[in-house]
Amino acid sequence: MAVTIRDVARAAGVSPSTVSRALSLPDMVDPTTRDRVLRVATHLGYQPNRAARGLITGRTGNLGLLLPDLANPFFPSMVKAIQRHAHQADYQVLMMDTDEDPTVELALVRSLAKQVDGIILCAPRMRPQDLREAAAVRPTVLVNRTGRRLPAVTFDNHQGMHQVVTYLAGLGHTDIGFVGGPRSSWSNAERLRGLRDAAGEAGVRLAELGNFTPNFAGGLAATDGVIVAGVTAVLAYNDLVALGLVRSLAARGIDVPGRLSVVGIDDIAVSSMIHPGLTSLGLPTGTAGRAAVDMLLQLLSAPGPGSGSGPARTPHIDIPTELVVRETTGPVGPAPPGPKAPKTSAVRLSPPSGPGSSRSRGRSPRPSPPPPNLTDPVADAFEPRSAPTGRRRTTRR
Amino acid sequence: MAVTIRDVARAAGVSPSTVSRALSLPDMVDPTTRDRVLRVATHLGYQPNRAARGLITGRTGNLGLLLPDLANPFFPSMVKAIQRHAHQADYQVLMMDTDEDPTVELALVRSLAKQVDGIILCAPRMRPQDLREAAAVRPTVLVNRTGRRLPAVTFDNHQGMHQVVTYLAGLGHTDIGFVGGPRSSWSNAERLRGLRDAAGEAGVRLAELGNFTPNFAGGLAATDGVIVAGVTAVLAYNDLVALGLVRSLAARGIDVPGRLSVVGIDDIAVSSMIHPGLTSLGLPTGTAGRAAVDMLLQLLSAPGPGSGSGPARTPHIDIPTELVVRETTGPVGPAPPGPKAPKTSAVRLSPPSGPGSSRSRGRSPRPSPPPPNLTDPVADAFEPRSAPTGRRRTTRR
DNA sequence: CGGTTGCATGCAATCCTTTGCAGCATCAGT
DNA sequence: ACTGATGCTGCAAAGGATTGCATGCAACCG
Numbered sequence: 001m002a003v004t005i006r007d008v009a010r011a012a013g014v015s016p017s018t019v020s021r022a023l024s025l026p027d028m029v030d031p032t033t034r035d036r037v038l039r040v041a042t043h044l045g046y047q048p049n050r051a052a053r054g055l056i057t058g059r060t061g062n063l064g065l066l067l068p069d070l071a072n073p074f075f076p077s078m079v080k081a082i083q084r085h086a087h088q089a090d091y092q093v094l095m096m097d098t099d100e101d102p103t104v105e106l107a108l109v110r111s112l113a114k115q116v117d118g119i120i121l122c123a124p125r126m127r128p129q130d131l132r133e134a135a136a137v138r139p140t141v142l143v144n145r146t147g148r149r150l151p152a153v154t155f156d157n158h159q160g161m162h163q164v165v166t167y168l169a170g171l172g173h174t175d176i177g178f179v180g181g182p183r184s185s186w187s188n189a190e191r192l193r194g195l196r197d198a199a200g201e202a203g204v205r206l207a208e209l210g211n212f213t214p215n216f217a218g219g220l221a222a223t224d225g226v227i228v229a230g231v232t233a234v235l236a237y238n239d240l241v242a243l244g245l246v247r248s249l250a251a252r253g254i255d256v257p258g259r260l261s262v263v264g265i266d267d268i269a270v271s272s273m274i275h276p277g278l279t280s281l282g283l284p285t286g287t288a289g290r291a292a293v294d295m296l297l298q299l300l301s302a303p304g305p306g307s308g309s310g311p312a313r314t315p316h317i318d319i320p321t322e323l324v325v326r327e328t329t330g331p332v333g334p335a336p337p338g339p340k341a342p343k344t345s346a347v348r349l350s351p352p353s354g355p356g357s358s359r360s361r362g363r364s365p366r367p368s369p370p371p372p373n374l375t376d377p378v379a380d381a382f383e384p385r386s387a388p389t390g391r392r393r394t395t396r397r
Numbered sequence: 398m399a400v401t402i403r404d405v406a407r408a409a410g411v412s413p414s415t416v417s418r419a420l421s422l423p424d425m426v427d428p429t430t431r432d433r434v435l436r437v438a439t440h441l442g443y444q445p446n447r448a449a450r451g452l453i454t455g456r457t458g459n460l461g462l463l464l465p466d467l468a469n470p471f472f473p474s475m476v477k478a479i480q481r482h483a484h485q486a487d488y489q490v491l492m493m494d495t496d497e498d499p500t501v502e503l504a505l506v507r508s509l510a511k512q513v514d515g516i517i518l519c520a521p522r523m524r525p526q527d528l529r530e531a532a533a534v535r536p537t538v539l540v541n542r543t544g545r546r547l548p549a550v551t552f553d554n555h556q557g558m559h560q561v562v563t564y565l566a567g568l569g570h571t572d573i574g575f576v577g578g579p580r581s582s583w584s585n586a587e588r589l590r591g592l593r594d595a596a597g598e599a600g601v602r603l604a605e606l607g608n609f610t611p612n613f614a615g616g617l618a619a620t621d622g623v624i625v626a627g628v629t630a631v632l633a634y635n636d637l638v639a640l641g642l643v644r645s646l647a648a649r650g651i652d653v654p655g656r657l658s659v660v661g662i663d664d665i666a667v668s669s670m671i672h673p674g675l676t677s678l679g680l681p682t683g684t685a686g687r688a689a690v691d692m693l694l695q696l697l698s699a700p701g702p703g704s705g706s707g708p709a710r711t712p713h714i715d716i717p718t719e720l721v722v723r724e725t726t727g728p729v730g731p732a733p734p735g736p737k738a739p740k741t742s743a744v745r746l747s748p749p750s751g752p753g754s755s756r757s758r759g760r761s762p763r764p765s766p767p768p769p770n771l772t773d774p775v776a777d778a779f780e781p782r783s784a785p786t787g788r789r790r791t792t793r794r
Numbered sequence: 795c796g797g798t799t800g801c802a803t804g805c806a807a808t809c810c811t812t813t814g815c816a817g818c819a820t821c822a823g824t
Numbered sequence: 825a826c827t828g829a830t831g832c833t834g835c836a837a838a839g840g841a842t843t844g845c846a847t848g849c850a851a852c853c854g
Binding site for chain 1: 399444446447448449451452457467468470472473474476477480481484489490491492493494496511512613637640641644647648666667670671672
């Protein structure tokens with residue numbers, strides 16, 4: 001059927017062993033024969049049978065990826081980065097979605113165990129002991145959380161919270177609310193900690209508004225609490241929550257950012273598509289995905305635990321975040337009494353006083369004059385995801 | 398290391414063959430021994446080595462899934478359905494993302510070939526001959542397109558276009574524009590064809606406004622053309638394009654749906670989150686994903702081509718679409734001269750005259766009275782994705 | 795010139811499961 | 825009681841690649 005290593009060997013006049021070595025241990029065979037073997041192999045279109053290889057090496061050539069909900073726009077970009085990077089190293093990715101159900105996570109990890117060489121685990125609510133069990137069964141890298149002595153790739157929540165609080169304080173906000181995510185979520189706890197620190201340093205009051213589901217519905221549910229809290233700015237657990245918040249605030253006639261500034265986390269693609277554009281703390285998911293794959297591959301090539309000189313430090317990468325300022329944040333102050341002011345308008349956003357805010361968008365308020373021409377300058381103003389135009393980023397401290 | 402079939406055999410006092418049969422051909426072994434074997438197997442936690450099995454059976458237990466861009470919110474829900482369904486049949490899914498690059502599709506299919514038993518191919522722009530080559534290497538099911546005599550799962554574009562046109566015509570629109578997607582895309586051609594038919598039947602004029610990239614930027618780029626076309630309603634190739642359109646129309650001060658109604662396709666999650674909510678032709682991606690897996694599994698269990706009585710009909714499932722009416726569509730007519738009417742507002746949407754439009758939302762315009770209580774009734778009005786409240790669907794014809 | 799070293803290659807075992815075939819036992823029928 | 829059929833089980837052969845070990849050859853040194 002398919003071309004096997006014996007076919008190549010026969011055609012090249014060598015033994016199967018030599019073919020195998022020519023492919024996987026190139027400098028162990030004579031250059032002349034190696035070239036001949038490789039030429040024959042490519043000519044015949046030989047591709048090693050992964051099952052046969054796996055049977056003897058005990059490796060599958062697969063990486064497992066466990067995540068809570070692919071439908072959350074936060075994940076696809078990370079998944080894409082992971083896939084691309086894994087493929088470059090000749091690994092396949094087996095992805096599994098837990099549907100935000102922590103009870104199935106461990107079961108999925110177990111079923112994944114036999115079929116992968118290593119696991120990238122994105123399970124913000126998994127219990128630490130389960131985490132340990134998962135890591136015991138296969139080399140594991142955590143993403144977006146830490147665990148007891150386990151390799152991890154995280155986003156620098158502490159620094160991120162500082163960015164947000166500093167930015168908002170610079171706009172004059174002294175009362176900031178936080179719409180929390182799931183109580184058991186690692187990043188929720190982490191963000192809360194960072195927020196308390198940052199609020200204390202900046203001298204602003206922090207209102208913790210409870211825990212909500214990390215999606216659009218959660219944002220809707222949080223609205224009333226935000227209103228009665230009497231804050232002038234609110235940070236949501238993620239962009240989906242923020243979107244829900246913005247949506248139902250608008251329905252209540254509450255001006256964003258005039259009466260209330262809203263900030264999200266994740267900087268998902270939608271945040272730049274809607275009106276008003278959502279100010280959000282961006283988490284570089286692509287960088288994280290690549291880092292996780294690199295870390296895992298390194299773990300796989302490294303000798304197992306117990307050997308080596310002393311207990312190797314468990315690797316950990318903390319990725320800096322990046323605040324993307326758009327239109328849901330503005331200086332604190334009463335809603336302008338101006339005649340029939342539009343509900344929300346980009347013009348209301350004066351340049352923040354924080355660092356890196358030199359450029360102003362310069363777009364006029366909604367009832368704008370007709371476009372000067374019909375080609376495309378408008379597109380630039382709307383920050384297509386690829387072009388940095390119109391995105392003002394605060395520099396990292 | 399791991400527990401093998403021999404361990405189970407030894408513990409159960411039978412030969413490995415019997416264990417194998419007890420697991421895969423249960424009614425071939427004596428019930429007594431079968432029970433004993435199964436009990437021992439589960440007790441020892443035996444899981445067959447997939448590599449060894451694959452080596453002899455020639456099957457991998459994997460399904461390949463090729464798609465153009467996971468970051469397009471249209472796909473994750475389909476991917477989730479595919480995964481869930483495949484796992485139930487004890488298959489794993491190897492997903493590959495082509496990054497919208499048709500030139501890498503064939504290469505990826507080839508690299509996928511040896512590692513999967515069958516392929517679910519979502520490649521709207523792949524050339525027919527490449528399609529055939531892909532299908533020759535492994536059993537293949539096309540999704541969201543057809544190809545020469547190849548099994549396929551599609552959405553009923555023809556019926557969908559009829560739904561949209563009928564609905565818009567019912568609102569009084571006689572000039573409808575279509576913002577097309579990639580010229581080489583199968584569904585683009587299909588939609589165009591359906592639109593022409595439907596427009597002819599309904600007696601409305603159809604303006605074909607060109608081809609654009611199937612994303613937010615494409616919508617931005619299409620805006621000028623839409624404006625000069627002089628239409629009162631426009632259908633976009635997909636929701637992302639529609640969102641771009643809505644966004645830049647708003648920036649130009651063009652009232653949606655007062656002056657221009659906008660309809661998208663896909664009904665991605667975001668469309669119900671933004672304001673104004675996007676009217677969209679929903680494509681049941683979950684249904685499609687499940688259907689594709691079912692079809693592929695059937696293909697895998699069926700005898701290969703050439704056998705059987707005559708050429709079996711190539712399976713094809715056409716999934717009905719479902720129009721979800723929200724706030725970007727309304728009756729044709731000049732923008733109301735009413736005092737400081739908000740740019741867009743749900744109240745402006747009078748019930749469409751189409752079928753199935755009995756319920757009205759009953760939400761008041763934006764400057765609404767304060768909420769009656771502080772719990773959650775607002776959430777209901779905003780159609781959290783799970784609850785059908787607030788989604789008026791036109792019944793299928 | 796003999797011995798040793800080192801390199802390149804081949805041999806053969808091994809990974810674990812499935813499955814065609816053979817064997818054995820039991821049972822029914824005559 | 826013998827024959828034939830039936831049903832369950834075991835034997836052994838794949839299936840393709842990797843790898844420790846052995847072998848053969850050449851080169852080099854003494």
